[in-house]
Amino acid sequence: MNKSELKQLIDFRKTLHQYPELSGEEKETAKRVLEFFKAFEPDEVVEELGGTGLAFIYEGKEKGQTSMFRCELDGLPIKEDHAIPHKSKIEGKSHTCGHDGHMAIIAGLGMKLSNERPKKGKVVLLFQPAEEIGEGAQAVLADKKFHKHNPDVGFALHNLPGYEKNQVVIKKGAFAAASVGMIVKLKGRNSHSAHPEAGNSPAEAMAKCLVALEKLPDAMKRFTLVTVIHAKLGEAAFGTTPGEAVVCATLRAYENETRDILVAYAEKLCTQIAKEYGLEISFEFVESFAATHNDPEAWDYGNDAAKKLGLKVKHIRIPFRWSEDFGHFSKKTKTLLFGLGSGTKQPQLHEPNFDFPDGLIDTGVSMFWEIIQKLHFED
Template sequence: MPVVNRINAFAEDMTAWRRHLHTIPELGLECHETAAFVAERLRAFGVDELHEGIATTGIVAIIEGQGEGPTIGLRADMDALPIHEATGKDYASTREGKMHACGHDGHTTMLLGAARYLAETRNFAGRVALIFQPAEETGGGAGVMVEEGIMERFDIAQVYGIHNAPGFDEGAFYTTPGPIMAAVDEFHIHIKGKGGHGAMPHDTRDPVVAACGIATAIQTIVSRNHVATQDLVVSVTQIHTGSADNVIPETAYINGTVRTFDREVQAMVMRRMQQIVDGQAASYDVSAELDYEVGYPATINDPAKTETAIAAASEVVGAAQVHGDYGREMGAEDFSYMLEKRPGAYLFLGAGEGAGLHHPEYDFNDEIAPLGASFFARIVERAQPAGGK
């Protein structure tokens, strides 16, 4: 069964919605204008309930199906990135320093397309909860919505999400049972020594060499402290210190990211990093403080729900275009908070060639929006068939 014909019939409307959203990017939890546009569309579609102001600007809309049944959740993220757009499109961002460089405008459009179809047809049992979420990029909006009780409040039994994937075959779906994206943490190390003249290092306690020693030692966590068959990334991404060639500075700063799938591995990294920071500080006669921030958990697909998602995607694009053994990657996604609470699945939808995510020349491929909307529609009709078939 191909793309849902009714959804394909309003593909031009979806393109118009998406390009309008692209002009008004908003950051974090403050997606006020985006949420207002979404709410206006949902009212026009005739959803049965519209709940606004969750996690500041998040929305949950309810569509009733035919007869009794559970509630299935469908999620789209709405926020943009603090990037100066360089696409040159006539629908480019009108907000200086902000742009939809990750395709959340497209994700929102796909869920709006599914909402319009589902509100018209209602060919399913139970209910659909349409979740429009702010602050995926920063702030963990999914976690905030979960903390505010959306799973319990709307009795959501399972939940699904999609992300577009530039560089992957256009219109193909990619997913995997079990872990699909990593947990993401960040660390900040503040080093304090004693500054002085670069020609007289014996009168100083040099934070620069201490920073170099700490950054080098941290790399041994991956190479010497964990099982090689377990995925782990520890990356030092920033070192800031100094201001002149003949001045040994007073302080240094180190920043980086940790990506894991296993909580025991994560705990080991935290323990070893603290030991390294303390030990290296003592060896260089400086003080050092580690601030380790635990971030989004790993995104873990439920195996049975993944099979349901694969079947629904196959109905839309054909089985040959659905890759159910994609494996896992070290990127992170706050949809993980929803999957911690309820079983479900997360999928990537290939967007074809073009600039990558978070690039100033990125633009969402409008051709795939009807595919994503059709997947959302089919997963509902497959997971909760009308008449219990």
């Protein structure tokens, strides 16, 4: 990629950085991406995919596999806190996860494909909505417009602070955890705070749930993690005892099946506690992420590309505890999600002073382009 093309991608990234939109609201971001791709003349454009998503299709003249390369459209509800010239102009919203950089990388593939069409098969460049809340991939997969382009193999990357810049972080099998947000609602009965015995406060039961949920993984044979992230007891009304309580927790495991067992145990445990105190109980589940699983064949493409480019490769043994909704594609097709180191001193993802390092763009494009060469050009 020459300097002029790279500058074009960096400028595009910085524009996207200034106008972040939250999950499911990425209409203006999608418009900017659509406008940027006009010069790259895809064979087909799919709009409003799974909501605000976009796909750009490049087809070869010969039959072959369909490959998908995915990035994410959405930003975060985090106020940016540093003095870069391209700082977010949208109050309380930011691209502090690096999705702006991921979009620039996939745009770079469109730039290259416009100059050199695939010889065989079909390349799908997917700009996916709502990754941060775990709903975008499922919405895309459920959209009939996507069924025409179901991939045989899919690829994605995520920048990873804490690793050397441009180092490829890769693993076969489980790569990122399955997770789900659980909301536990306890209902008792209010009373005057001068006569607490006349009501049925959920306070003690809530306290037991808080402790018991985080201790639950101790009884599991495989890795699991329960993190209580929020709790609320009644209202700040000093003349009234609480009648309701809410506990919110995130449940994680490296496998979908283990996460589901953990959820069942958590429900049973909280139900037993509620019964002990004569409370009503109900559950809600939000932000469900499937485990991201790297298929051996897809892994080979990524590993070979890194070798050919002479990049440093780190083969990790233990999956990451964070979740990525690319895992929903893992359930449907052969996938590879790999990490691209963004610097050992880089602020962590979701920190208010995070900014995607532009030096990763060329490496990301090169990695994916090598994979495209193998899939769509070589005999």
